[in-house]
Amino acid sequence: MRQRDPSKRFTKQEKSWIFYDWANSVYATNIMAVIFPIYYASMAGDLGSKWWGIGVSVASLVGALIAPTLGALADFKGNKKKLLFAFILIGALSTAVLAFVSDWKWMLIGYVISHIGFSGSCVFYDSFLPDVTTDERMDRVSGWGYAAGYIGGSTIPFVISIAVMLLRNYDPIAMKFAILIVTVWWLVFSIPILKNVKQTHYVETPPSELAKHAMSNLWDTMKRCVSNKGLFIYLIAYFLYIDGVGAVISLATNYGATLGLGTTGMIFALLVTQLVAAPCAILFSKLSGKFGAIKMIISAIIMYFIICGVGFFMGRLVEPYQLDYVSAARTSIAVQGVAFDNKEDEKAWSSLTVDLVEDTRDVLSEADRAAAFDEVVADYIRQAGDATAVNYVFTSDASRQTAVAALTNIGADLDVYAADTAKQEAYNGARTTATTLFWVLAALVGTVQGGIQALSRSYYGKLVPQSRSAEYFGFYDVFGKFATVIGPLLYSMFYFLTDRASVGILSLLILFGGGGILLIAGRKELSKTEKEMRAANAVMEAEEA
Incomplete structure (x- = not known):
């Protein structure tokens, strides 16, 4: 039974949990957002760039389909950390393989497998949040997790990768190095969470009945997610707005490359995103204590409306x-x-x-x-x-x-x-202006990207029972991953239909708008569910004591 820590210092488990964001965020930067998409686009051309969105969607779809079952299995005693370790290995090792293939089709297949490993590990990582901290500290711990990812996991190996690429003029060896550093960084800095974090909330079951109970609990959780009005509203809203967030992350450099923007400028602009995102993630967690998580999430959605508008204008130039x-x-x-x-x-x-x-x-x-x-x-x-x-x-x-x-x-x-x-x-004049706007977009994205992700995770953690957090976070991941199926598909569909990537970017407003409207309309139900779950978790903790 964990003890409530009234001090501002993080516990050993909280620090180790936060450190995993430091470990795996390099994948999000080097592989999902910046370097690998640029490398892939250079190998595949315009046709491959159009298929990129589809590949991202396939990876997200497979990850989403397996997440609930994995979450149900992870909630049983002793399973969560084992599954976390397995998916870290799948993600990190398949990422290394990307450095040794050159055909764009195999690169896309390798990316799909590595993405499944990454997203699967995130399900278990997120579900450890209720195990390592309290409801009162959850926003803060989650915010610092994202900040650690941006400060260290994203920035340090990202800068090293950029330096090597500049020194070698973006030759294949430099790009391969930028991919391989992801594997090394991810594996080495995953050690603290694997060593120090413990599954304190779990469901007891005999090993012989594990599969049976997992499927039974999975079905029960699915029914609760639908029948609990506040939880259902939040998941649908999250499904919509986080899709836009994910699409902006995964398509940014591909979009810039499609518009003919310079590789070096785009990379340094996205470094600005990392540097701005770290303090802003912490700021969002502090402001949520004053204004509430939902209001801060809505403010971030409004900023994404501005981001999509600027992105559309940039393309039209x-x-x-x-x-x-x-x-x-x-x-x-x-x-x-x-x-x-x-x-x-x-x-x-x-x-x-x-x-x-x-x-x-x-x-x-x-x-x-x-x-x-x-x-x-x-x-x-x-x-x-x-x-x-x-x-x-x-x-x-x-x-x-x-x-x-x-x-x-x-x-x-x-x-x-x-x-x-x-x-x-x-x-050339239009490209110069578009490049300047890309830098502006990078800074704007940094102000809200970490904050909306951190608060979405911690707020959901307050809406679910602690003993079945992995199972519920499995569904959270389903809604997040299915969302990232739709976003890139919308982008690719409108790009194919209009031959204008800018129209694909503008289509993301549908998702941000839908998510924001649901959060505003469902505020009362969300507040009711949060209060009910706080009371239920308090009773469970008293029984465990």
Whole structure:
């Protein structure tokens, strides 16, 4: 039975719990948010960037589906820490594998597996919160957890990774180092939670009946989540607004890369996010004591409305120039009037020209884009004329000659486009403004990202029974992970439909708006549930004593 600690000092268990945010936050920064998405985008091009949102959704979906069952198993005596350790290993080791594959499809598969390990470990980590602290200290401990993640876990290995990448000019070895440091950091700094934190609240059951009782408790918890009006309102609201938060995190650098913003500038801007987020997470936990957690969460949602609006405007500055180029390139391709006698050649030509447009658009922001265009086109001419090529396979020498001749003419047209200095200057000006706005967005996100995550976790911890925290946090994770299925899918869907990434960013307002409205409308029910659970947990603690 833990004792209430009226002092401001953290207990050994609280410190060890907080330190796990220090351990695993490097995954969120290097793999989910910044470095790996940029590395992936450089390997996959525009097509892979569109699939990125789908890959994130798949990872979140699988993690969400297994979370409730894992939570139900973890609530039984002695299971929580074992499962935490298992998922730390899955996440950390599969992350290391990402450094040794180069095909974007395998990179995406590896990311999905590592993300499942990361998200699974977070279920057990979050559910340890009621085991290590009291309701009165929960907001503070949760806030300091996120702050530790931003101060240490995100910032220190992130800065080391940036330094190595700058020194090596973003070569593959530097990117692989930035991935491998995640595995080492995560494993080493997970030792305190595995050594010092104990599962003080649990459900007793014979090992032979573990699966039976887990399924029974899972069903019971599901019914309680639905029948308890306050808890249900909170979970649906959380489902909506945390989706937007997760989408902003996972799509930020991919969005910037799609707009042609510089890699170095984006990385340093997101470092600003980490530095701003650490004190703001602590500030949010303090302000929640004065204004209440729900009001602070709503204020963060309002800020995310502003963030999405600025992000949309940033995209609208750059996209007209990109779309103008895509239109010119497609017109040049159409003018060639290329036709083949068989479907195999038609398919090869269609695939080649789609990739050509995407790859030349990616170098549109180069200082000497005429030379960059020539380099890309020359590579495609080489592949089209190579009888042993594997990417674009034409069936005869005549077909290859036709493709090469058409590509040569397209290259000449692109040189004419590149020679329009007025367009290039206007595009560069738009990119400069968009880059400045990206820095502004990074700072704005930092003011609310840690706070909304920390308060969402600690407030939920006050709405659930302590002895079944893992089970309930399993459902919490379901709602969070299913939310991050919808956000990236919304982004990708609107991007595919409109060919404008900015419209995908704007679609996230649907989620923030829905979550905010539910929290405002359900304030009375939320307050009622919080009071009832505080009384129930007090009775349980008295019985344990």
